[in-house]
Amino acid sequence: MTVLMVILLLLGLAALGVPLIxxxxxxxxxxxxxxxxxxxxxxxxxxxxxDGFILLAMPLFILAGVVMNSGGISTRIFEFAxxxxxxxxxxxxQVNVLTSVFFGGMVGTSVADLAGTGSVVIPQMKxxxxxxxxxxxxxxxxxxxxxxxxxxxPMILYSAVTGTSLGALFLAGIIPGVLLAxxxxxxxxxxxxxxxxxxxxxxxxREVLRTLRxxxxxxxxxxxxxxxxxxxxxTPTESGAFAVIYAVVVAMFxxxxxxxxxxxxxxxxxxxLTGEVMLIVxxxxxxxxxxxxxxxxxxxxxxxxxxxxxxxxxxxxxxxAAICLIAGMLLxxxxxxxxxxxxxxxxxxxxxxxxxxxxxxxxxVIGQVTPPVAMSLVVAGKIGKxxxxxxxxxxxxxxxxTLGLLALVIMLPGLSxxxxxxxxx
Numbered sequence: 001m002t003v004l005m006v007i008l009l010l011l012g013l014a015a016l017g018v019p020l021i022x023x024x025x026x027x028x029x030x031x032x033x034x035x036x037x038x039x040x041x042x043x044x045x046x047x048x049x050x051d052g053f054i055l056l057a058m059p060l061f062i063l064a065g066v067v068m069n070s071g072g073i074s075t076r077i078f079e080f081a082x083x084x085x086x087x088x089x090x091x092x093x094q095v096n097v098l099t100s101v102f103f104g105g106m107v108g109t110s111v112a113d114l115a116g117t118g119s120v121v122i123p124q125m126k127x128x129x130x131x132x133x134x135x136x137x138x139x140x141x142x143x144x145x146x147x148x149x150x151x152x153x154p155m156i157l158y159s160a161v162t163g164t165s166l167g168a169l170f171l172a173g174i175i176p177g178v179l180l181a182x183x184x185x186x187x188x189x190x191x192x193x194x195x196x197x198x199x200x201x202x203x204x205x206r207e208v209l210r211t212l213r214x215x216x217x218x219x220x221x222x223x224x225x226x227x228x229x230x231x232x233x234x235t236p237t238e239s240g241a242f243a244v245i246y247a248v249v250v251a252m253f254x255x256x257x258x259x260x261x262x263x264x265x266x267x268x269x270x271x272x273l274t275g276e277v278m279l280i281v282x283x284x285x286x287x288x289x290x291x292x293x294x295x296x297x298x299x300x301x302x303x304x305x306x307x308x309x310x311x312x313x314x315x316x317x318x319x320x321a322a323i324c325l326i327a328g329m330l331l332x333x334x335x336x337x338x339x340x341x342x343x344x345x346x347x348x349x350x351x352x353x354x355x356x357x358x359x360x361x362x363x364x365v366i367g368q369v370t371p372p373v374a375m376s377l378v379v380a381g382k383i384g385k386x387x388x389x390x391x392x393x394x395x396x397x398x399x400x401x402t403l404g405l406l407a408l409v410i411m412l413p414g415l416s417x418x419x420x421x422x423x424x425x
Contacts, residue, residue, distance in 0.1 A: 003294040006031040021276065024337065025283045031290045042286060049285025050278050052160040059274040060240025061151040063266070064221060064247045070266040071251025071258035076215035077102045078120050083207040090192035091201055092128055093138050094185055096121045100142035101181045118383045126384065130197050133394040136384035140376040140391060141398035142184055144365035148177030151225050154335050154361045157281065161339040164353045166236045167229035168420040172354045173361060175415050176405060183401045217250050281336045288340025301345040316349045317410045321359055328367025335360055358416040362406045369395055
């Protein structure tokens with residue numbers, strides 16, 4: 001009964017818009033008080049939760065992304081994407097998606113991608129005749145590509161909670177991330193042709209080569225991360241450190257677009273963001289420990305396995321994905337909160353943890369564009385100066401497409417497991 005009260009308290013606080021760190025921390029404190037447990041064990045569990053070796057890479061990847069963003073790299077990438085896919089139906093909307101592929105693969109978080117590309121792309125789309133709601137919707141959905149591509153913050157959190165190889169998780173998200181981009185670009189082309197949005201732009205190879213020369217060094221960051229981890233040259237932490245050094249050198253000394261003042265602001269911003277994420281991870285571990293002592297993961301495992309005919313992994317995956325989807329509508333970040341509860345069921349059902357890592361990240365992406373929280377929709381709406389509900393309505397086709405991709409990843413494990421197997425990660 002106490003556990004049910006605490007879970008309802010957590011969901012209620014989240015639904016009311018209380019910051020997640022306060023909701024989780026308060027719920028755990030209430031549980032410990034009601035159960036009469038030793039209160040000093042709480043901060044010990046929080047500190048232990050932040051003490052994972054793999055989490056050392058988190059602040060470095062965040063800093064590398066913030067430096068690239070502060071150094072104006074997104075503008076160079078936008079110009080290259082515009083020269084490459086601008087002539088396609090949908091013009092700037094296609095550029096919007098491709099920019100998220102390029103830039104999101106360097107930053108690895110949806111909100112950072114929105115901050116980096118949305119402020120550049122959304123105003124230009126509006127000036128070229130695209131509705132504000134559609135411009136914001138494309139930006140919000142395409143920003144979901146970033147968490148699937150390395151360096152992905154949700155993947156790092158998943159690796160820290162489950163112990164799964166971070167290099168394998170980075171590789172596992174590449175094919176689904178590319179598929180999501182292709183599907184979004186098809187939808188953009190269909191809608192733009194139907195409504196007559198966008199202007200005709202001719203393809204010029206010279207312009208493609210010119211913008212590529214101006215932005216090619218920006219693509220070194222994901223190459224360092226993926227290449228280093230795949231070849232076994234770097235540990236995740238070392239690859240993050242090299243990525244930071246590379247980003248600073250390129251932005252400050254090659255492009256000369258990063259001043260000392262901007263670098264200082266990037267350091268402060270990344271420190272604040274890292275602190276927020278790490279605190280949530282710590283209290284989420286404490287929440288998972290409390291629920292584990294109450295037997296919630298074991299009860300959930302028995303319930304799911306009893307409902308799955310003959311232990312069907314597909315049914316188990318569908319049920320677990322449904323739980324993540326519902327929780328993802330309220331909790332951001334989702335993974336450190338939900339995975340300690342779901343992990344025992346995954347192990348008992350012998351679910352491939354790499355495949356489920358991609359599933360979990362996709363539910364995070366969907367949660368960020370689904371009310372009541374819908375952080376990506378809110379941010380995109382603010383940039384586009386349009387109501388979030390109008391953005392949600394315009395985003396419906398993209399949301400349905402992302403749900404379809406989630407179903408494909410569940411039904412076809414090879415979409416997420418083939419590349420890690422091929423490269424031996």
